[in-house]
Amino acid sequence: MPANDAHAHAESPALRVQFDTEAQQKDASTLGMWLFLITEVMFFGGMFLVYTVYRNAYPGIFAIASSSLDVYIGAANTVVLLCSSFTMVLAVRAAQLGQRKAIILFLILTLILGGIFLGVKAYEWNEKFQEHHVPGSSFHFEGMQPDEQAHAQLFFSLYFAMTGLHALHMVIGVGMLLFLIRQAQKGRYSAEYMTPVDLGGLYWHFVDIIWIFLFPLLYLIDRHLKG
Amino acid sequence: MSEHIDSVKTYALVFAALIAATVGTTAVAFVDLGPFSVVVALLIAVCKMLLVALFFMHVRHSTRLTRLVVLGGLLWLLILIALTMGDILTRNWVGVPGR
Known part of the structure; x- marks a missing residue:
């Protein structure tokens, strides 16, 4: 973008020529990110809707199938993800204060916690393959009639689709964190300009919110039945 | 920037509340509340979402x-x-x- 002499200010990442003030540019960036996140809400919303329809249709089967998931691993992973959100918000705060080393430190911590979450998820999926709880020709859920098997497959289809889509977002988030860490190391972010860190934080917290709903809906259906 | 910068203490309190809510929702899932168990689970999830959105995502300063x-x-x-x-x-x- 060529610098415009009619403008008093020089072109910088903190203030592009099309904006009057830094605050205006920051507000525009934040609004744009939220609009993107709302499209993501609707994207995941469709899956939550399908989940609602079929859980309402087959509540008993969904409860039994849900009880086969390990609730303690799920809860522990939720805590890991919440910890990563905490370190992410501290990275954004460090960026607001212009503390370069702290930004890098907290982003790396967030990256490690995100990696742990994905590792645990991979372990859980592997268990599903061993238990034949993956939808398909070899699907088998212990002690269910053939028609009930089909409904249990629906639960596990939704389980894999929803946690899979969530994990995909986590992988994208990990790529985003690597980029932010690299840029922060180059000294691109300061108290005046830290919009990418801020928006990256919004994305990371959004992915956290999706999991906040996935955990009770997938892992915690009528747990008391199992005793 | 002219924006609000929250204290580490604020974030730590929100984080503690989120962890407590996670433990709470897991524990209450083992209690037989009949049709209300899903209501309680979703209420807790919505509260957690509000905490993350308002504080971590800075919606309260937006x-x-x-x-x-x-x-x-x-x-x-x-x-x-x-x-x-x-x-x-x-x-x-x-x-x-x-x-």
Whole structure:
């Protein structure tokens, strides 16, 4: 973008020529990110809707199938993800204060916690393959009639689709964190300009919110039945 | 920037509340509340979402336009779920034996 002499200010990442003030540019960036996140809400919303329809249709089967998931691993992973959100918000705060080393430190911590979450998820999926709880020709859920098997497959289809889509977002988030860490190391972010860190934080917290709903809906259906 | 910078203490308190809510929702899932167990689970999840959105995502410091967009988005999600469920629940399209 060529610098415009009619403008008093020089072109910088903190203030592009099309904006009057830094605050205006920051507000525009934040609004744009939220609009993107709302499209993501609707994207995941469709899956939550399908989940609602079929859980309402087959509540008993969904409860039994849900009880086969390990609730303690799920809860522990939720805590890991919440910890990563905490370190992410501290990275954004460090960026607001212009503390370069702290930004890098907290982003790396967030990256490690995100990696742990994905590792645990991979372990859980592997268990599903061993238990034949993956939808398909070899699907088998212990002690269910053939028609009930089909409904249990629906639960596990939704389980894999929803946690899979969530994990995909986590992988994208990990790529985003690597980029932010690299840029922060180059000294691109300061108290005046830290919009990418801020928006990256919004994305990371959004992915956290999706999991906040996935955990009770997938892992915690009528747990008391199992005793 | 002229924006608000929250204290580490604020974030730590929100984080502690989120962890407590996670432990709480897991524990209460083992209690037989009948049809209300899903209501309680969703209420806790919504509270956690509000904490993350308001504090971690800075919605409480956001401009009115941003808040309007966030609320508008959630409203559309509600329409998606409410209208579809209104249809599904009144027509017996799924969950009927043989279909």
